[in-house]
Structure formats: structure tokens, C-alpha cells
Amino acid sequence: MSIIDSLNWRYAAKRMNGKKIPQEKIDRILEAIRLAPTSAGLQPYRVLVVEDPELKKQISPIANNQPQITESSQLLVFAAWEKITQEEIDHYISYMADERDVAVTSLDGLKNSLYNVLNRPAELNANWMSRQAYIGLGVGIVAAAEEEVDATPMEGFNAEELDKLLNLKEKGLKSFAILALGYRDTTNDWLIKLKKVRVPSEEFFINY
């Protein structure tokens, strides 16, 4: 399928059938997300992969008991760094120097531009980092569709409670979105037969 066909095939399944996704498909979806670009390549977010049925049951009430939580095969939780520190920047720069086999000092330009970020308001940085996570979310949605795996992006959950349950605060993370991966329940999903609604091209794009 082309990407257009895949995106037309997909929809945000409201009911899933509990079937497990083969591990090699999960691996390819995760690898696509890992390869997604981010500002300065920093990847200031992490992806929690929740497969444990007991944990999914505990997440359910935190996410308004939406059935995909427990009917999914895996939940991917996109969680951004709560803040950015000089330590993390230094770690990133030294990792890049290692990976590219270059002197750390050759990356001073990138390092200094990232150091400038440290002077910005913490909230602006948090919002900037959360946006980077959504690039990965977009890539993950396409990757799933190309594997003919259903993927339902969800923001309707209590982020604070989820962060508590998954101990995200102590990892310096804050959850923003869940991507439920699984297979549509063709019998019980009310959304399956409804037309996809999108803003018409002539309104969505503005040409210059």
C-alpha cells in the first residue's frame, strides 16, 4: 500500500479485538519511531511500551475506561522530558562524538546552540520538547498503518495519574499521548463504517 492508501485504511479504532501483534511488526513500528527526527536530533522524549495486561487494567480508569486500553496489544506512551539540563546536553554531544568518531570540540557549535536553550523559560522548553514527541507519534501512526496494525492516538487520560502509576516523574518524564496498537474489532466498533472527515485541501493548504 502507498502511504496515502495506508492513511486512508487507518482510523482511530474505538474497539480492538485483543489479538496480539507479531513481535516483528512491533519491532518495526518502534524502530520507525526511534528513527524519527527531532530538533537538533536531541530526542527529548521516551516511549513506554506497555504490554502487561494487569498494568493495562490499572491504566484503564485513568483513561476514562476507554476500551482500547485493555483491548490493545500494546500501549505506547509518549512521554517528554520534563526539563532539559546541561548534563543531558553534554551526554548527547559526547554520544554523538563517539558515534561519529569525531572530537567533542568539533561539536561546539551544536553544543552552544543547545546551551542557549537552557536560558529559555522552563515552560517554553517543556512545550518545545513535547512537540518533538509528536513527530514520533506521527511517524508511529504511519508505521503501524503500513504494517496493517491499528493505532489509536489518545489524549483523553489523566496524565498526572499515569505518570504516578508508571513512575515517570522520577525518570524526569511527563506523558502526553498514548498510541494504542492492536486490531480493530470489526463487529463492535461504531466508528468503523463512518467516513473519515478532513478539512478540504483548498482550506487546509495556503499557497504562496
Place this chain on the structure above:
Amino acid sequence: MSIIDSLNWRYAAKRMNGKKIPQEKIDRILEAIRLAPTSAGLQPYRVLVVEDPELKKQISPIANNQPQITESSQLLVFAAWEKITQEEIDHYISYMADERDVAVTSLDGLKNSLYNVLNRPAELNANWMSRQAYIGLGVGIVAAAEEEVDATPMEGFNAEELDKLLNLKEKGLKSFAILALGYRDTTNDWLIKLKKVRVPSEEFFINY
């Protein structure tokens, strides 16, 4: 190419060769972005498609004279709604009712959940809407790679000045990212030969 191959093929080209992208490729990239999901399907952002060379020249100093601005074939500017109003929600609900040929009142649940958004702080909503635009950005990056078109996401520009130049404020929009579309300059791009650096899987993913 698989999505993994496409994502490994791509990188953020720092120099482009000025070659035009065939219109049918641009059309498919834009269609993929338009089909990208967003929270509640609202699509609270627009994509500016800049092809005019004169306008790109004016954008160049606003974007630190990064060469891709003028060497690209098209610039896509991802601009989110500055705020959300009841009028926009009503317009969306009535458009959805039309498209799905259902009574407007049958969508009261969705409408009321969107009305709740109106009670949240304006800044929280603005950040929420800007994240939705980044789902489209992620989808656009994959779509371009699958067309073997280079796509460089850029945040290094003065958003206020760009908004002024493109009259975005009067359209209720605020720019967040530029995606420069074109073809890598294989001779002059210093980044082309460098290894892609990504956080290792065992660090990027946390399993539960």
C-alpha cells in the same frame, strides 16, 4: 522501500540543489499530511506552501540565512491556530454532520467535549494545538522520504517575523516549524556523509 529504509535514507539536508519536485510528488506529500490524525479530528493548524522564489528570499534572513530556504523546491510552514473558539468548533461539528450525513445533534457528545476545551487556559490550548501540527510534520517527513524527496524540518527561524511576512496573525495562525522540501546537494552538503545518531533502543524504549 520500507518505512525503515526510507527513514534511514532520509536526513535533514543542510544544502539542497534547487531542483523542482514534480507536482504529483508534492500532491501526495500534502495529501498524506492532510490525512494525518489530530486530537478529536480537529486539525487545528494549517500548512503554508511557499514556492515563490522571491518570497523564499525574504524568508531567508528570518531563518538565519540557512541555505535550504532558497535552495528548496517548496517550504511547508506548519502554523497552528492561535486560539480555539466556539465558532470554530461549531463549524467543525456541522461540517462533520454534513460529511457523514447525520444530524448535528447526534454529535453533541463530541461537541460538548470540545466545548470543555474552551474553559482551559488559552496557553494550554495553544500548546495542545501546536502539538497536533507536529503529528502532521511527522507524517510529512515520512511521506517525503517515501517519494525520495528530501525534507529538512527547521525550527531555527524568527516565528514572529515569519508570521508578519505571511500575514499569519490575521489568519489566526502562528508558525512553529518549516519543512523544506527538495533534493540534497550531494557535492556541498557536509552532513550527507555523517552517521545518523539516535538514542539506542534499550534507552529510548521502556518496557512494562
